[in-house]
Amino acid sequence: MNRFHKVATLTFWATLGLVVAGGLVRATGAGLGCPDWPTCWGCWLPPTELSDIPSQLDKSGEPYYLDRLDRKQYLSKFDSTKMWIEYMNRVLGVLIGIFIIATFIASFPLRKSNPRLFYGSLVALLMVIFQGWLGSIVVQTELMPGMITLHMLLAMILLSLLISLQAWSSPEAKGSILSGTRILYGLIILQVILGTQVREKVDEFTKEPEGVARENWLDHAGWVDHIHRPLSLLVLGLSVWIFWTARKRSKKDLLPTWILGCVLGQILLGIILAYAGLPPWSQTAHLVLGAGLLCLVYRAGWHPVAST
Incomplete structure (x- = not known):
């Protein structure tokens, strides 16, 4: 129980940190700093130069990158600062996924003695998977109204669930x-x-x-x-x-x-x-x-x- 409590507490604070990062993304308008998903300008690691982006020219001679949805992402919109802000937000999202998996694994030995920790961790894991998918939809739909609200609402519910997991395992x-x-x-x-x-x-x-x-x-x-x-x-x-x-x-x-x-x-x-x-x-x-x-x-x- 003590081990689970420590992991759940760490996961909560890490998730709250991701909310901070998400707020920075919103405030700086960096949501489309990486206009495609799961890559960033067609690269698994952020391109350091425009020449690193797999691009081609349109009829007017303007370079663009054709993403996996066959959308033209013009290199004129490339912003290195916004790209790195959005990319680090994605990296933090992956780390949160790892923390949630660790929380679920830590709950497994407690599935009989304290089933609400096990099932609560399972729900948290499913929510994070759904949040990751929803995040990709937000990017692919170019910040479509409604999707951002749902993304934020689920993040708040996830934080609440993590508080419950931390409290249920607390000796206080x-x-x-x-x-x-x-x-x-x-x-x-x-x-x-x-x-x-x-x-x-x-x-x-x-x-x-x-x-x-x-x-x-x-x-x-x-x-x-x-x-x-x-x-x-x-x-x-x-x-x-x-x-x-x-x-x-x-x-x-x-x-x-x-x-x-x-x-x-x-x-x-x-x-x-x-x-x-x-x-x-x-x-x-x-x-x-x-x-x-x-x-x-x-x-x-x-x-x-x-x-x-």
């Missing part, structure tokens, strides 16, 4: 569930969906700016952004209520404080995104802090630890 004493945290978890999941769809609307301008200034991109996000913003106030109100009721019960439990702090940080980052022209660093921070908030709320709502 279990505490009482904080009232309202499960409702808050549902609201945060909804915010993740809405926030990702807002980003999908913005992606349309990163591909084709059409003369729209960067600071005005969010103005074209429509009803999704109009729901995403006020819903944050509901999240804040519920977080304050959870903090207040938890403090009356015990001042030693810091989890409600962390949750409220993350919510306030998310609102601040949202304001920066809305009024400072979507700076890339704040996009990454918004996603990472959101993932951390979701993990804290899930832990508080399903696997609280007793205060010491």
